[in-house]
Amino acid sequence: MEDLKATPLRAHHEGLKALMAPFGGWLMPIQYAGIIAEHKWCREQAALFDICHMGEFLFKGDIEAQGLENVFTFSVKGIPVGRSRYGFLLNDRGGVIDDLIVFRLAEDEVMIVVNAATIDNDFSVIRSRLRQDAQLTDVSAQTAKLDLQGPLSREVLVELFGSEIGAIPFFKFIKTRILGVDAIVSRTGYTGELGYEIFLPASKVTELWELLLKDGRVAPAGLGSRDLLRLEVGYSLYGSDLDEATTPLAAGLAAFVNLDKEFVGKDALLKERQAGAEKVKIAFRVNSRRAPRHHYQIFHEGAQVGSVTSGAFSPMLSCGIGMGFVKPEATALGSKLVIKHDKVEMEAVVVELPFYTGGSLRA
Amino acid sequence: MAVYFTKEHEWVRIEGTQATVGISEHAAHELGDITFVELPQMGKIVKQFDTLAGIESVKAASDIYAPVSGRVVQVNDKLEDAPELVNESAEDAGWICKLEAADSAELGALMDAAAYAEFLKGLE
Numbered sequence: 001m002e003d004l005k006a007t008p009l010r011a012h013h014e015g016l017k018a019l020m021a022p023f024g025g026w027l028m029p030i031q032y033a034g035i036i037a038e039h040k041w042c043r044e045q046a047a048l049f050d051i052c053h054m055g056e057f058l059f060k061g062d063i064e065a066q067g068l069e070n071v072f073t074f075s076v077k078g079i080p081v082g083r084s085r086y087g088f089l090l091n092d093r094g095g096v097i098d099d100l101i102v103f104r105l106a107e108d109e110v111m112i113v114v115n116a117a118t119i120d121n122d123f124s125v126i127r128s129r130l131r132q133d134a135q136l137t138d139v140s141a142q143t144a145k146l147d148l149q150g151p152l153s154r155e156v157l158v159e160l161f162g163s164e165i166g167a168i169p170f171f172k173f174i175k176t177r178i179l180g181v182d183a184i185v186s187r188t189g190y191t192g193e194l195g196y197e198i199f200l201p202a203s204k205v206t207e208l209w210e211l212l213l214k215d216g217r218v219a220p221a222g223l224g225s226r227d228l229l230r231l232e233v234g235y236s237l238y239g240s241d242l243d244e245a246t247t248p249l250a251a252g253l254a255a256f257v258n259l260d261k262e263f264v265g266k267d268a269l270l271k272e273r274q275a276g277a278e279k280v281k282i283a284f285r286v287n288s289r290r291a292p293r294h295h296y297q298i299f300h301e302g303a304q305v306g307s308v309t310s311g312a313f314s315p316m317l318s319c320g321i322g323m324g325f326v327k328p329e330a331t332a333l334g335s336k337l338v339i340k341h342d343k344v345e346m347e348a349v350v351v352e353l354p355f356y357t358g359g360s361l362r363a
Numbered sequence: 364m365a366v367y368f369t370k371e372h373e374w375v376r377i378e379g380t381q382a383t384v385g386i387s388e389h390a391a392h393e394l395g396d397i398t399f400v401e402l403p404q405m406g407k408i409v410k411q412f413d414t415l416a417g418i419e420s421v422k423a424a425s426d427i428y429a430p431v432s433g434r435v436v437q438v439n440d441k442l443e444d445a446p447e448l449v450n451e452s453a454e455d456a457g458w459i460c461k462l463e464a465a466d467s468a469e470l471g472a473l474m475d476a477a478a479y480a481e482f483l484k485g486l487e
Contacts, residue, residue, distance in 0.1 A: 031395065034395065034396050035395060035396050035421040035422075036396040036398075036421065036447075037396075224395075224421060224422075228421070288399070289398055289399035289419075289446070290399050290401075290419060290424075291398060291399065291419055291421075291424070293424070312421070313398035313399065313419070313421065341424075343414075343417075344417070344424060
């Protein structure tokens with residue numbers, strides 16, 4: 001068994017009797033009260049997630065001269081200071097090394113937020129694409145991240161830390177002081193609800209966690225409910241829906257790829273756009289409460305056309321939902337599918353994303 | 364009324380020739396939130412330890428095995444819309460189905476409540 005890393009909040013999770021399990025090399029809380037109860041709490045109140053396992057890199061210098069502008073599928077210098085942007089780090093075949101968010105902290109300073117399991121590889125790939133003397137620092141170990149997500153998250157944070165937070169629009173952030181230290185509060189998240197990601201020094205995270213949980217509107221939520229919340233709004237999970245063999249175009253994420261600029265992997269994407277992808281991402285809805293699960297096979301008109309990459313029972317829709325990659329003939333909206341695994345079999349139909357549209361995301 | 368358990372964490376309550384079947388509280392807890400119960404067909408005939416029904420939770424899909432042989436004479440159709448009853452009351456209101464069973468000798472292959480409690484301790 002590999003050595004699992006733990007966040008500074010491990011003892012707090014164990015004190016709350018969380019079910020802990022490995023995720024991306026980390027021992028993380030999967031659930032406290034229960035996955036569906038935590039999911040509901042996030043859709044109705046404010047759920048607190050320990051996301052300290054995710055990685056943060058700081059870049060300082062001239063974005064263009066140091067080579068950062070061509071590292072990702074979007075323009076970094078085009079992000080206004082105080083805004084963030086979602087996109088990809090690709091390999092030269094156009095496959096996704098990681099999906100990430102870049103925060104423009106200042107004219108010459110950005111923070112790159114990456115997935116936990118890919119921190120080391122992302123860092124070396126980004127490093128290798130920059131000029132040798134560029135300043136890129138992995139600050140993951142000293143940087144903590146808590147997500148407060150849900151329709152009540154804004155009023156909770158405003159009452160605790162002031163009205164400035166209440167004015168942050170979607171995909172913008174502020175640099176502020178929390179508990180006497182420098183922090184970044186960003187209006188981003190992974191749930192489809194109004195919510196915030198808070199970055200602060202790891203030494204202060206237990207204090208912030210305890211303070212937020214004193215509020216009756218806030219309850220802790222684990223990675224189990226987080227996975228359900230993100231799937232209901234159609235967000236991809238790296239390692240399941242995205243990987244090094246999958247391009248953002250095949251994954252239906254062309255909106256986060258700017259083909260008018262240079263980046264590693266662009267040539268491969270242009271070729272794929274010409275030839276068409278072998279398999280394309282679809283979303284589908286099951287006609288019962290059965291849950292499709294990762295690796296279940298997808299059939300269309302009697303032939304296997306692909307497989308499931310994410311699936312679950314949706315508490316909001318009261319049926320199974322999922323995403324998968326299939327051959328182009330099975331991608332039209334309304335296409336009838338059969339999902340199979342061993343004796344389990346379920347009928348499904350191709351639908352549009354997101355599955356759930358009632359969230360408070362842009363409230 | 365005697366209740367017996369299997370190593371696969373089903374329970375069976377025998378009343379005359381009728382056997383009520385469900386999954387144990389321990390199993391329901393381990394599965395987490397239950398989201399779907401695949402009830403058996405009425406009239407289905409099963410042998411002891413055959414697959415009887417299916418159950419899905421937020422974590423996994425599992426089979427439910429017949430603790431005793433018999434014929435399905437009733438199913439708990441409340442579970443179709445409210446499978447969470449199994450989490451709330453696994454060994455009572457969350458029963459899965461009733462079998463018309465005959466062979467009391469089969470109970471020898473099961474555990475009584477005390478033996479099952481010991482068995483669970485061994486799993487810790």
